[in-house]
Amino acid sequence: MSNAPALPDKPKRRGLLVGVVAAVVVVVVVVALVLGNRDDTTTTAAAGGGEAKTVKIGVADASLKYWTTYKELAKSQLNVDVELVNFSDYSQPNPALSQDQLDLNQFQHIQYLANYNVTSGDDLQPIGATAVYPLPLYSLTAKSTGELPADAKVAIPNDAINEARGLLVLQSAGLVTLKNGGTAFSKVSDIESAKVEVTTVAADQTASALQSGSVVAAIVNNNYATKAKLPTSDIIVKDDPSDPAAAPYVNIFTSRKADTGNETYLKLAQLWHDPAVQEVFLEENPGAVVQDTSAADLQKELTEVEADAKAASGK
Incomplete structure (x- = not known):
């Protein structure tokens, strides 16, 4: 008998093959997941990305x-x-x-x-x-400013800026004259002369004041006029929104x-x-x-x- 140490048994090739295949499968799965995630990210980015x-x-x-x-x-x-x-x-x-x-x-x-x-x-x-x-003056009874009765009550918005713009609309129609020609900050107290009685109400109440008959005419902002379904045929004066x-x-x-x-x-x-x-x-x-x-x-x-x-x- 030889005194040389016994060599270890050779590994079975079948087991080695299975191990290699398993490792390859793991790598493929990982790569697929990475690529899949990359594709998903690209798609998501193209669509606007993630949760709205x-x-x-x-x-x-x-x-x-x-x-x-x-x-x-x-x-x-x-x-x-x-x-x-x-x-x-x-x-x-x-x-x-x-x-x-x-x-x-x-x-x-x-x-x-x-x-x-x-x-x-x-x-x-x-x-x-x-x-x-445009910021129009509406009336349900008059078809023009000339048809407004003497001292007709006219409502305008009471917030500072729409009050001033409303007064300028009335001045352009010859219904009031404002101190120094009026500005974007004019108030009712700046009226020097008037053919109508100007009263201020909350902007969201101008249309209802007109429709209830408490005023003969009213300056009504676009959104409130739309909500109240005031027709454009009831507009008797408006400013020019295209003017510089x-x-x-x-x-x-x-x-x-x-x-x-x-x-x-x-x-x-x-x-x-x-x-x-x-x-x-x-x-x-x-x-x-x-x-x-x-x-x-x-x-x-x-x-x-x-x-x-x-x-x-x-x-």
């Missing part, structure tokens, strides 16, 4: 149909669920935005925002334009100052100009003049109007 983000927008006309189209496009194109929060009182959406109860609002024009910022010490900013709406002087009255998407660079918010502001939204919007608002002004230009305009507002208030 909810953005709350404060408005004053949520019942209008164009918002339905807008919300559908926000979901399909931006993967954003838009939640509209409707306000009947113009004094509420800005504080709600400032206090983080909203992400954006879209109900006001630059002139209104400037006055709000100056009087409240806030710094909300416009990030997108929508349209300039109407620039401060362009309605805007507004954000907190810290959010002016938020890409989602900027895309939502621009989405308002999508042709599908515009088609419905213009059907519902045939007198509006759409404005597509950059955020930078809107913010510049706001700064200028705020300076005027400060001068007018003595601040």
